[in-house]
Amino acid sequence: MSDQELRVSKIRSGTVIDHVPGGQALRVLAILGIDGTGGETVSVAMNVPSDAMGAKDIVKVEDRELSQAEVDVISLIAPEATINIVRDFDVIEKNRVVRPDSVVGVLQCPNANCITTEREPVQSEFTVLSEGVRCVYCDTLLREDIAEHIG
Ligand code: CTP
Ligand code: ZN
CATH class of the missing domain: 2.30.30.20 (Aspartate carbamoyltransferase regulatory subunit, C-terminal domain)
Incomplete structure (x- = not known):
């Protein structure tokens, strides 16, 4: 997607959970314990057209990294998700989730x-x-x- 088409701003630092199945973003937020009352800065895009997935959701949580336990549970509802760690606007680490046993x-x-x-x-x-x-x-x-x- 070109920058002109970006639906949600890039973030300076935090975690981008990408390639979440369309419609599952609110479940991802529930897994992270985010309901808005904690004051976190969060952007969500739902049912964005995706070549690979048809439609996908994206969750961007600023100034937070995820625990392995959180990633494990996310993998259960979003087996194709990628967890991108962003610092100074750059993706410094990108990991596919792995379904745990x-x-x-x-x-x-x-x-x-x-x-x-x-x-x-x-x-x-x-x-x-x-x-x-x-x-x-x-x-x-x-x-x-x-x-x-x-x-
Ligand atoms: N992203 C962001 N803020 C940044 C950098 C990246 O919100 N400062 C988001 C991008 O919008 C994208 C995700 O993080 O949703 C991954 O970024 P990037 O690796 O640059 O994109 P792609 O190469 O398209 O990722 P992939 O190959 O995993 O599809
Ligand atoms: Zn039991």
Whole structure:
């Protein structure tokens, strides 16, 4: 896309999450715990035409880098996403997300009887499958609603 066509300004520093499937940007923001009340400067573009993806979303979060746990969960809803780290307007690092085999301690099991939701020192653990993520302890399957179960 040429500069004339840029829909959202470039950022000076922060993280650009690019190649998010069209319509998933708000889920990415939920994963990052961003609802606007924290005062972060965030730009979002949704359903931007993309040669590779048809339509894609882009999320730009200024002055923030993402944790590996956050990137792991983003990979579950945006398997093709690229995480671009920007400093002084340059992309200094670009990484494709990698779907992890499991996610530990990030998601909360919705099953009230699951051992991970009792007052036990047991961290949540979900196995990553193609159809979603499954609780290792009680087999509960989370599908598209993964973002609603961030711990
Ligand atoms: N970007 C930004 N601010 C900057 C630099 C880049 O918002 N100062 C954004 C770009 O708009 C783009 C993403 O970060 O959405 C990646 O930038 P870049 O690597 O320059 O773009 P491409 O080469 O098109 O990326 P890719 O090859 O990953 O598609
Ligand atoms: Zn469980």
